[in-house]
Amino acid sequence: MDFGFMWDTFLQLLSGIPLTLNLSFTSVAFGAVLAMVxxxxxxxxxxxxxxxxxxxxxxxxxxxxxxxxxxxxxxLGQFRPTLQEWGLWVFFREPYWCAILALTLNTGAYASEIIRGGLQSVPHQQVEAAKACGMSGFLLFRRIVFPIAVRQALPAYGSEIILMVKATSLASIITMMEVTGLAAKIISQTFRAVEVFIVAGLIYLILNFAITRIIMAFEWWLSPHLRRPSTVEPRLEAAHV
Incomplete structure (x- = not known):
């Protein structure tokens, strides 16, 4: 293996990371709204x-x-006259927006089941307790149901985000020059597929590792009841001494 070539390839593929993250996080954001609906x-x-x-x-x-x-x-390109008549061709002629639409529709379907499971996992007793305290409607959803559902659904939703980062590689088939698209271009010029794809896979691995750490930190922040014993117990031990 030519490590010098792989380093040069790594530097070239770095330019595709912003588009990869743009595609993944934009589709995840739109998909989250669709999934909730x-x-x-x-x-x-x-x-x-x-x-x-x-x-x-x-x-x-x-x-x-x-x-x-x-x-x-x-x-949809076969219906260009109709799309032009409706003013939608400006959207569908751009590969970027077609990729965003496809990724959004796909992740919305998966994430909707994750969110539904999170909402249904909220203990009924806590909802009844909140109603007894005078909460109802949107206030009940915002203060009780939604925070608990997010904590329950976050691990599975984190996996869906990681899957979407990897799924952006499919956007290369419609001329999007993200990491995989750039890798395919380099392979067509050098015919060195093994080294190029190893480097591309390493980049996706690094990205997903960072995303995993962020999700774990967010989960820790949303779970103060899990952090309390580690901070309170030392104080109690010191008080007994």
């Missing part, structure tokens, strides 16, 4: 809304993301 539709008790959400999740979880990207970028 879908989760609330599933839990609404209204048959039409529940059926639509179930069908949406089934379709987007049951089909490959690669196929979804192809259908949005290449498939």
């Amino acid at each position: 879908l989760a609330l539709m599933r839990m609404s008790g209204i048959r039409a809304l529940d059926g639509f959400a179930r069908a949406y999740v089934f379709v987007f979880r049951g089909t490959p993301l690669l196929v979804q990207i192809f259908l949005i970028y290449y498939g």
